[in-house]
Amino acid sequence: MDMLDSPFFELSPIAMWLEDYSEVKKQFDVWRQQGIQDLLSFLQQDESRILECARKIKLLKVNAKTLELFQAQDFAHLSQNLDLVFKEDMSKTHITELVALWNGEMHFSNAAINYTLTGQRLDIQLKGQVLPQHEHDLSLLLITTEDITSYTEARRLEEQSRHLAEARFTYSPTSLWVEDFSRIKTKLDQLRKLGIEDFTTFLDVHPEFVNECAKEIIIIDVNQATLDLFGAPSKEVLFKNIHKVFAEEMLQTFREQLIELWNGLLHHQREAVNYAIDGSIRHVLLQFTVFPDYLDDWSIVQVALTDITARKKAEHYLEYLGKHDVLTKLCNRSFYMAELNRLERNILRPVSCIFMDLNGLKELNDSLGHDAGDSVLRRMGNILNQLIQHTPYSASRIGGDEFVILLPGADEAALQNCLQSLQELLLVDNQFYSNQPISLSIGYATNHTDERMEEMLKRADLDMYRQKKNYYLDKDRRQNS
Structure with missing residues (x-):
């Protein structure tokens, strides 16, 4: 046909x-x-x-x-x-x-x-x-x-959607990582088949499992914001230095993530610590998501890292201000009271203390002005901070010219060593500032058996005031002679 x-x-x-x-x-x-x-x-x-x-x-x-x-x-x-x-x-x-x-x-x-x-x-x-x-x-x-x-x-719309998704990924101001967690899912599934039910206890017994899982993560891609965040000029450089980015602190975060995944939480967030390639710290808010189409194998997951380093610095500074005296950089009275309560509850004994009062600070302020007085206070802060560095002791400014050192675990011998070091530091400082030497009234004590902290502090305080009284009596005698 x-x-x-x-x-x-x-x-x-x-x-x-x-x-x-x-x-x-x-x-x-x-x-x-x-x-x-x-x-x-x-x-x-x-x-x-x-x-x-x-x-x-x-x-x-x-x-x-x-x-x-x-x-x-x-x-x-x-x-x-x-x-x-x-x-x-x-x-x-x-x-x-x-x-x-x-x-x-x-x-x-x-x-x-x-x-x-x-x-x-x-x-x-x-x-x-x-x-x-x-x-x-x-x-x-x-x-x-x-x-x-x-x-x-449909193809055209799909391509437009793909280009839009790629643009959102590439130009997002948030650090984005696309990773493959499928091997980790396989490991977790194998544990379930072996009858493991208490995963947290399993990790306590087998902490090496966290490291093993970390090695199974495959990084598929990162965006420009990631390179900027970690100071990497290219993806190749970042991937070669990934061990610097995820330092030891990250293992604890990853352990917590594994527990979340074990419990079926495929979308979670937590704070973490990373490092830029130059070694500088990066505090981040980590948001982890398994993409909807990959719930069965976790082969595509997204990790979003929001840089909260500035916020953390601000929080730490505010925390510092809450516990420290800005002028001397010593602990403040609020910290001192909290530390007293802690030591009272603690079974660690003995505890010693040193009370100090700056002699002549009011007269110095009246004659030379508060700048001169502040300079002496800063010197005092520097001396006490040097004294307690590398020790469990704390030094606090509890009043305008009053300071106290708490020495947990220090017996009378340790207390005398500390007093001797204090005198040596004072001597060096006063030689440097010979025209304006620091004079201190000092009281100290070590708690007796079953003695409350409050009683020990009273003994040291009274000792300091006796020295203070003697200082002014001597001063008056010198002026009248």
């Missing part, structure tokens, strides 16, 4: 065209006689040759689906308005079929853009087939034009 008369052609659910390419074949023969061998290059040199071939194609017949697809009333309506159908630049798509036919291929396929007669854009998949017994002159070709507009639009 001739295709021109076939009922299958007319009833096909796909748009079909029967076309005559015999004039195109004759043009091919002319070009071959002229010595043309590479048709592709020849047509690309002058694209008008492509349109010349296109005009030589004769449209013989279309089926009902073609008229419906292109919104044509009948064959004549369609054939007289082909310029509307092919108003897109056809040179790029038509050249493909011409080259295929030139090379002796009996079929071709390519994507193209057509338009309905009312101007509606159609994305089509075009396929052509030279029908049997017409191979010698290309006088009958079957062309199908399948409407793939919805598919192409």
Whole structure:
């Protein structure tokens, strides 16, 4: 049965065209006689040759689906308005079929853009087939034009969404990591199969499991904000130095994450400590999420790191201010009272203390001004901080000119050593500031068996005030003599 008369052609659910390419074949023969061998290059040199071939194609017949697809009333309506159908630049798509036919291929396929007669854009998949017994002159070709507009639009939207997601990842101001946790899930699943139920106890017994899991993390990608956060010039440099970023402190955080994952919490957050490549600390808020499409194997997870270093510094400074005297950098009265309560409750004994009062601070402020007095207080703070460094002792400024050192675990011998060190530091400082030496009234005590802290402190305080009284008596005698 001739295709021109076939009922299958007319009833096909796909748009079909029967076309005559015999004039195109004759043009091919002319070009071959002229010595043309590479048709592709020849047509690309002058694209008008492509349109010349296109005009030589004769449209013989279309089926009902073609008229419906292109919104044509009948064959004549369609054939007289082909310029509307092919108003897109056809040179790029038509050249493909011409080259295929030139090379002796009996079929071709390519994507193209057509338009309905009312101007509606159609994305089509075009396929052509030279029908049997017409191979010698290309006088009958079957062309199908399948409407793939919805598919192409879906692809286009999917690509736009992908580009948007990539842009959000790349340009996010938050450090983002895409990682593969599938091997970790496998390890956890294996433990469950072995009958492990108390995972926290398991980690206590097998702490090396945390390290083993950490080694199974595969980093897939990071964004620019990550490179900026950790001071890495490139991803390659960051990945080579990843051991510097995730130092020992991170293992405890990762242990907590493993427990969260074991308990089914696939989205969680916590604070963590990382390090930049230059070794500087980075406090971060870590947010971990297993992507929805990967809940079964955890092969794609996102880790978001928000830099909270500045906030942590502010918190630490506020905490410091709450416990320290800004001028002397010693602990303040609030810390002193809290430490007393702690030592009272603690069974550690003995405890010793040293009370100190700066002699002549009021007179110094009155005669030379508060700047001079503040200078002496700063010197005092420096002396006491040197005295207690590398010890469990604490030094506090509890009043304008009053200071106290608490010495947990210090017996009378340790107390005397500390007093001797204090005198040596005072001597060195006073030699340097010989025009304004520091004079101290000092009282000290070590608690007796079963003696409350309060009683010991009273003894030291009274001792200091006796020294203070003697200082002013001596001063008065010197002035009156």
